[in-house]
Amino acid sequence: MSLRYLTAGESHGPALVVVVEGLPAGLAVAREAIDRHLARRQQGYGRGRRQQIEHDHVRILSGIRHGVTLGTPIALEIENRDFAHWQEVMGADPVAPGAVAPRRVTRPRPGHADLAGGMKYGHRDLRNVLERASARETAARVAAGTLGRILLEAFGVELAGHVVMLAGVEADRALLARLPLPELARAAEASPVRCADAEAARRMMERIDVLRERGDTAGGLFEVRAGGVPPGLGSYAQWDRRLDARLAAALASIQAVKGVEVGDGFAAAGLPGSEVHDEIFHRSAGEPAGDEEAGGGLPQELPGHFAAGGYFRATNRAGGIEGGVTNGEPVVVRGAMKPLPTLYQPLRSVEIETKEPFQASVERSDACALPAAAVVGEAVVAWELAAAWVEKFGGDTLSEMEAAFEAYRGRLEAY
Numbered sequence: 001m002s003l004r005y006l007t008a009g010e011s012h013g014p015a016l017v018v019v020v021e022g023l024p025a026g027l028a029v030a031r032e033a034i035d036r037h038l039a040r041r042q043q044g045y046g047r048g049r050r051q052q053i054e055h056d057h058v059r060i061l062s063g064i065r066h067g068v069t070l071g072t073p074i075a076l077e078i079e080n081r082d083f084a085h086w087q088e089v090m091g092a093d094p095v096a097p098g099a100v101a102p103r104r105v106t107r108p109r110p111g112h113a114d115l116a117g118g119m120k121y122g123h124r125d126l127r128n129v130l131e132r133a134s135a136r137e138t139a140a141r142v143a144a145g146t147l148g149r150i151l152l153e154a155f156g157v158e159l160a161g162h163v164v165m166l167a168g169v170e171a172d173r174a175l176l177a178r179l180p181l182p183e184l185a186r187a188a189e190a191s192p193v194r195c196a197d198a199e200a201a202r203r204m205m206e207r208i209d210v211l212r213e214r215g216d217t218a219g220g221l222f223e224v225r226a227g228g229v230p231p232g233l234g235s236y237a238q239w240d241r242r243l244d245a246r247l248a249a250a251l252a253s254i255q256a257v258k259g260v261e262v263g264d265g266f267a268a269a270g271l272p273g274s275e276v277h278d279e280i281f282h283r284s285a286g287e288p289a290g291d292e293e294a295g296g297g298l299p300q301e302l303p304g305h306f307a308a309g310g311y312f313r314a315t316n317r318a319g320g321i322e323g324g325v326t327n328g329e330p331v332v333v334r335g336a337m338k339p340l341p342t343l344y345q346p347l348r349s350v351e352i353e354t355k356e357p358f359q360a361s362v363e364r365s366d367a368c369a370l371p372a373a374a375v376v377g378e379a380v381v382a383w384e385l386a387a388a389w390v391e392k393f394g395g396d397t398l399s400e401m402e403a404a405f406e407a408y409r410g411r412l413e414a415y
């Protein structure tokens, strides 16, 4: 079995749908858990008016009965409430021959898929492009990712997504790196910009206000951490099995994400190797009491470390992955989001019918969607980890998977 999903749906169409396949039978899934993560995605300082219209809820159409997975395809639907205002524009039925499509778009917006997608598919109404290219689709991905997350949580894996830099305003990364994962998640959750450093969060909101006032937009950097991940997910055996590559693709697939880091990422490229690689320790060599400075003794294990077999690291610059394989330390990845392309401050573009220049302007848009992107980041990371989990521990039922996991844990204890 392998995990896979497909999404469908236009931003202003009737609904988004996602079909998920490969989860084992017997996994308890609460609709409320999916709704909770959908609601988290809708939040964040800097979001636009669309989020006041949508109240995302999932409708479970198949694959879950009486709160438990059946092992068969799970189909989920999220209604677009805004469709009520777009029925005529987005209806599936044919229109009268020669009729001009309402709200036709012939003015491509720089930074969006409009022009490239129009040229590719031959659309003269760029609405046919933007409706599907829109990040509204990420609601469906959060729904799918939550299913992956529920599987991981059944085995003690925890995840947190948070903002580490917004439009040049940096959080105190050393401070955040020291926070245990549940504390980091709580602090990020309480922040309107999903930043666990409250002082930086305040400055980030000020920055959004300044940019929004100017009709401009903000991007930034979010981080996703996963703790309690056992060593051995992913593989160095083939390029497309490397977990770092799969996580990078998943993060880069999020609308507006233009860069990905694994562990120390780009910063590591400028450092000597002695300052980058995480030395290996074993508990049997002494007390894990952290009396390293007193001479002898072992350094402390990191929070979120998967304890089995006694090996551990005192640093996690690799972000928990070496050779495409998890090493038992927390998985740490980052996504760099560009500032959103729709600006109230117009950018120059060209009308596709007349080829006349015009100034691209907007009716509504987010000024910043970085906190939402952090939630989407969590979801896609959860999905990739769950997919690697299913590959490693297999099984058509959760209990088979649990037995395989326990057998593996036993093997690690003896390694």
Ligand SMILES: Cc1cc2nc3c(=O)[nH]c(=O)nc-3n(C[C@H](O)[C@H](O)[C@H](O)COP(=O)(O)O)c2cc1C
Pocket: 048, 111, 112, 113, 133, 134, 135, 136, 138, 254, 255, 256, 257, 338, 340, 341, 342, 343, 364, 365, 366, 367, 369, 372, 373, 376
């Ligand atoms: C959660 C989320 C919300 C977004 N909201 C907007 C928005 O309101 N306005 C906008 O111009 N872009 C928004 N974007 C980004 C665009 O969808 C994206 O930049 C565009 O589709 C082009 O794709 P690319 O940037 O990946 O090349 C959002 C992205 C995410 C992840």
Ligand SMILES: C=C(O[C@@H]1CC(C(=O)O)=C[C@@H](OP(=O)(O)O)[C@H]1O)C(=O)O
Pocket: 011, 048, 049, 050, 051, 054, 133, 134, 135, 136, 139, 255, 364, 365, 366
């Ligand atoms: C609808 C969502 O995000 C949308 C993503 C988006 C884009 O271009 O990506 C543009 C905006 O769409 P609209 O023009 O309808 O306001 C955002 O609101 C959502 O995240 O739920």
